[in-house]
Amino acid sequence: MAETTASYKEPSALRVYAGQLRRNPMGMLGLVLVLIVVATAIFAPWLAPYDPNQIMLGPRMGAPSAEHWLGTDQLGRDLLSRVIAGGRIAMLVAVATLGAALSVGLALGLIAGYGPRWLDNILLLIFDAVRSFPVIVFGLAVVALVGPSLYTVILVVAITSIPIYARIVRTQTQALRGAEFILAERAMGASTLRILGVHVLPNVLGPLLILASMDVPMVIATEAGLSFLGMGVRPPAPSWGTILNDGYNFIRNSPWPVIAGSAPIIIVTLGFTFLGEALRDIFDPKLRRNS
Amino acid sequence: MTKKIHTITLGRRGFLQGAVATGLAAGTMPLGQAIWAAEGAMLNAFSYADIDKLDPGFYQNGYNVDVMNCIYHKLARYVPGREWEIENEAAEELEQVDDTHIRFRLKPGIMFSGGYGEMTAEDVKFSFERVLEHDSPVKGDWGPLKEVQLDPDDKYAGTIVLEKPFQPLWTITIPYGVGHIVSKKAVMEATGDGGDFGMKPPAFSGPYILDEWKPNQYVKLTRNPDYSGELKPGYDEIRIIPMDDEKVAERAYEAGDLDYTGISLSSLSNYKANPPADTTIKEFPSLYYVWVGMNIDNEVTGNEDLRKAIQWAINVPQIMDAAYFGEAKPSTGLIAPGLTGHREKALIPPEGDLDKAREYLEKAGGPPAQPITIDTLNATTWKTIAEVIQAQLGQIGIQVQVNVQDSGSFWTLGMESEGDRWKNMQLVVNRFSMMPDPFYATTWFTSDQVGIWNWERFSNPEFDKLNDEALSEADKDKRAAMYRKMQDLMEESGAYRFLTHEASPVMYRDSVEPALRPDARPLYVGFKPA
Numbered sequence: 001m002a003e004t005t006a007s008y009k010e011p012s013a014l015r016v017y018a019g020q021l022r023r024n025p026m027g028m029l030g031l032v033l034v035l036i037v038v039a040t041a042i043f044a045p046w047l048a049p050y051d052p053n054q055i056m057l058g059p060r061m062g063a064p065s066a067e068h069w070l071g072t073d074q075l076g077r078d079l080l081s082r083v084i085a086g087g088r089i090a091m092l093v094a095v096a097t098l099g100a101a102l103s104v105g106l107a108l109g110l111i112a113g114y115g116p117r118w119l120d121n122i123l124l125l126i127f128d129a130v131r132s133f134p135v136i137v138f139g140l141a142v143v144a145l146v147g148p149s150l151y152t153v154i155l156v157v158a159i160t161s162i163p164i165y166a167r168i169v170r171t172q173t174q175a176l177r178g179a180e181f182i183l184a185e186r187a188m189g190a191s192t193l194r195i196l197g198v199h200v201l202p203n204v205l206g207p208l209l210i211l212a213s214m215d216v217p218m219v220i221a222t223e224a225g226l227s228f229l230g231m232g233v234r235p236p237a238p239s240w241g242t243i244l245n246d247g248y249n250f251i252r253n254s255p256w257p258v259i260a261g262s263a264p265i266i267i268v269t270l271g272f273t274f275l276g277e278a279l280r281d282i283f284d285p286k287l288r289r290n291s
Numbered sequence: 292m293t294k295k296i297h298t299i300t301l302g303r304r305g306f307l308q309g310a311v312a313t314g315l316a317a318g319t320m321p322l323g324q325a326i327w328a329a330e331g332a333m334l335n336a337f338s339y340a341d342i343d344k345l346d347p348g349f350y351q352n353g354y355n356v357d358v359m360n361c362i363y364h365k366l367a368r369y370v371p372g373r374e375w376e377i378e379n380e381a382a383e384e385l386e387q388v389d390d391t392h393i394r395f396r397l398k399p400g401i402m403f404s405g406g407y408g409e410m411t412a413e414d415v416k417f418s419f420e421r422v423l424e425h426d427s428p429v430k431g432d433w434g435p436l437k438e439v440q441l442d443p444d445d446k447y448a449g450t451i452v453l454e455k456p457f458q459p460l461w462t463i464t465i466p467y468g469v470g471h472i473v474s475k476k477a478v479m480e481a482t483g484d485g486g487d488f489g490m491k492p493p494a495f496s497g498p499y500i501l502d503e504w505k506p507n508q509y510v511k512l513t514r515n516p517d518y519s520g521e522l523k524p525g526y527d528e529i530r531i532i533p534m535d536d537e538k539v540a541e542r543a544y545e546a547g548d549l550d551y552t553g554i555s556l557s558s559l560s561n562y563k564a565n566p567p568a569d570t571t572i573k574e575f576p577s578l579y580y581v582w583v584g585m586n587i588d589n590e591v592t593g594n595e596d597l598r599k600a601i602q603w604a605i606n607v608p609q610i611m612d613a614a615y616f617g618e619a620k621p622s623t624g625l626i627a628p629g630l631t632g633h634r635e636k637a638l639i640p641p642e643g644d645l646d647k648a649r650e651y652l653e654k655a656g657g658p659p660a661q662p663i664t665i666d667t668l669n670a671t672t673w674k675t676i677a678e679v680i681q682a683q684l685g686q687i688g689i690q691v692q693v694n695v696q697d698s699g700s701f702w703t704l705g706m707e708s709e710g711d712r713w714k715n716m717q718l719v720v721n722r723f724s725m726m727p728d729p730f731y732a733t734t735w736f737t738s739d740q741v742g743i744w745n746w747e748r749f750s751n752p753e754f755d756k757l758n759d760e761a762l763s764e765a766d767k768d769k770r771a772a773m774y775r776k777m778q779d780l781m782e783e784s785g786a787y788r789f790l791t792h793e794a795s796p797v798m799y800r801d802s803v804e805p806a807l808r809p810d811a812r813p814l815y816v817g818f819k820p821a
Contacts (some may be wrong), residue, residue, distance in 0.1 A: 053682075055682045234693050249671045250557070
């Protein structure tokens with residue numbers, strides 16, 4: 001009997017989570033869509049059938065064909081190649097922006113939540129001041145000052161995203177700072193750095209990553225929005241927003257560029273939203289819809 | 292010598308006859324038309340750019356003048372139609388006495404709003420002379436103006452005196468920007484010294500007044516309650532809505548937000564084949580000139596051989612095909628066909644020559660190590676031009692970075708008064724509007740204009756001398772040769788690659804009867820319901 005009990009093996013947490021995800025069809029759909037987008041972004045140079053910036057004045061505004069699966073734009077550029085290359089830009093913006101916003105937001109949130117009250121107040125004031133700017137309007141102002149570029153887009157979205165993460169981390173840190181295990185650590189003489197790094201950080205990181213995954217579509221839409229307004233990536237870089245704008249301007253000539261520019265934004269939004277909601281349900285059972 | 296101008300000189304008797312005829316017409320017109328004359332309606336119209344100056348003595352561009360036409364008077368105005376003609380507006384009589392004297396007599400009874408009284412020759416003198424006294428950036432439009440002499444016996448009459456003959460006087464000066472007349476009393480009260488009053492007109496005299504201006508949103512003109520002149524306003528309210536991009540204006544028109552708009556050339560064939568409901572489409576030639584400019588004072592583009600390599604690498608027909616869908620033709624210079632000084636051929640063929648471009652590039656020491664920049668306005672056509680040039684220069688190994696600018700940022704790019712951005716400007720896709728005299732094209736490229744509108748910073752004493760002399764040259768052939776030579780000098784500098792004069796298709800609701808200049812520029816003051 002004792003031997004039987006000893007042979008039982010607890011399944012790993014990852015396995016449990018994977019199982020839960022498999023049982024969530026929308027989550028699985030989201031995962032598949034996200035994987036497709038990420039893989040396309042990584043392997044873009046090999047997947048794109050043409051140079052995305054190659055101007056071909058022959059087949060302009062062409063409908064989908066065997067040569068050009070999504071048709072061509074007003075300069076005869078292959079839309080499929082531009083959409084694929086645009087995915088790389090979108091993912092680059094998403095990763096760089098969220099990476100920067102998460103890192104800075106995490107650090108500032110920990111400081112605000114665990115530091116002295118006066119510092120918390122100052123940081124909160126800054127967070128609220130930054131958040132009070134509408135992202136696009138703030139972006140347009142920055143672009144007007146420093147000029148449009150991919151880095152400007154990353155900078156704008158990162159700066160406006162930092163307070164979101166910092167506020168969440170701050171709230172969670174404040175909730176944890178009075179917890180018994182933290183008080184015990186402090187009584188035993190643990191340094192602030194150790195308490196924050198070893199005990200607080202792991203407790204706030206999970207929800208933060210879920211939130212970040214759900215913010216990916218927002219970041220991509222912001223980049224596309226700025227590019228649509230001509231304030232994002234420089235031409236001829238094929239941002240989805242640029243493709244959409246070109247399509248919008250020539251919509252009387254052909255609907256295909258609009259479809260090609262908007263479809264990936266819809267796919268990414270759906271993919272990351274479904275996946276993010278599924279992850280949230282898994283990691284935060286209190287929020288499960290059916291619980 | 293008395294020389295009558297080729298305009299309608301309306302005497303008092305003629306005016307009375309006209310007034311009687313107008314009264315009869317009003318009395319017998321159908322009820323619907325009588326109602327619009329009395330009540331009017333609202334017109335929503337498109338403009339390429341927002342206004343930024345309503346002082347005619349210091350006007351910045353044609354978009355300001357479009358509004359000025361509605362709120363002030365000039366001695367004479369352009370006649371809407373396909374031919375360049377002018378007719379008297381504020382002037383009852385207007386005649387060229389000799390090469391340097393123009394006598395005028397104002398129509399009595401033209402009132403300024405705000406209680407500033409009747410327009411007199413004193414106001415004309417003040418309006419014209421302040422352009423020179425205050426060193427206006429557009430003082431060139433008044434050329435060799437010496438003074439305006441008042442008639443001591445007639446408060447409405449005076450004589451414009453020039454230092455020397457000035458050919459653009461009848462085509463540009465009198466019927467356009469600096470030709471508008473403002474109230475001396477109102478301007479002196481508003482400014483103290485009679486200088487620039489910017490965006491706040493102290494008094495109106497035209498059929499409309501500026502009711503509201505929301506920057507980058509709209510200009511709202513409403514009927515002038517103090518107006519009693521002959522030009523009845525067709526609308527209670529005109530809203531002029533600035534949109535940098537014609538494509539955006541097209542969408543707005545289709546959505547019903549505009550009653551009148553320009554059409555991009557790339558959309559023209561589509562609209563002709565499938566016009567929006569209740570819409571008239573008309574095509575006009577354009578006087579605009581589009582070119583690629585290169586900053587001579589920039590460290591990189593200061594290299595003349597590099598500039599020439601760029602000139603020869605640019606294939607203009609390809610640009611026409613890509614940006615204008617083949618609806619525009621390559622230009623040979625600044626001056627459009629049909630105008631004095633038009634060149635039949637440019638020095639560099641429209642197609643360019645990549646071998647020659649490579650030769651120049653080799654002489655220049657090869658392509659620049661860093662990508663060169665090309666600045667362009669954030670509008671579809673211009674962005675497309677920049678992208679095609681980017682691809683064309685890539686063929687000879689020159690890497691190009693396209694900088695898209697919004698209109699506020701773009702139109703100050705080469706201006707020294709706006710900071711040091713001009714130093715970093717290298718290539719720029721640019722377009723200027725034009726009037727029916729070659730002076731209006733070349734005058735922006737003189738040495739005086741460096742850092743103002745001459746963004747290429749082209750400075751050539753021979754060009755300046757020719758530009759000055761051509762203003763008074765009465766022999767048309769000689770004058771044409773001078774302007775052709777000036778365009779040669781510009782092209783030889785390597786700082787210019789001329790692209791096109793475009794064309795000006797417009798569309799408007801069938802319920803609108805537009806008043807357009809021969810180049811399709813709207814004369815809103817003459818718009819009325821159909």
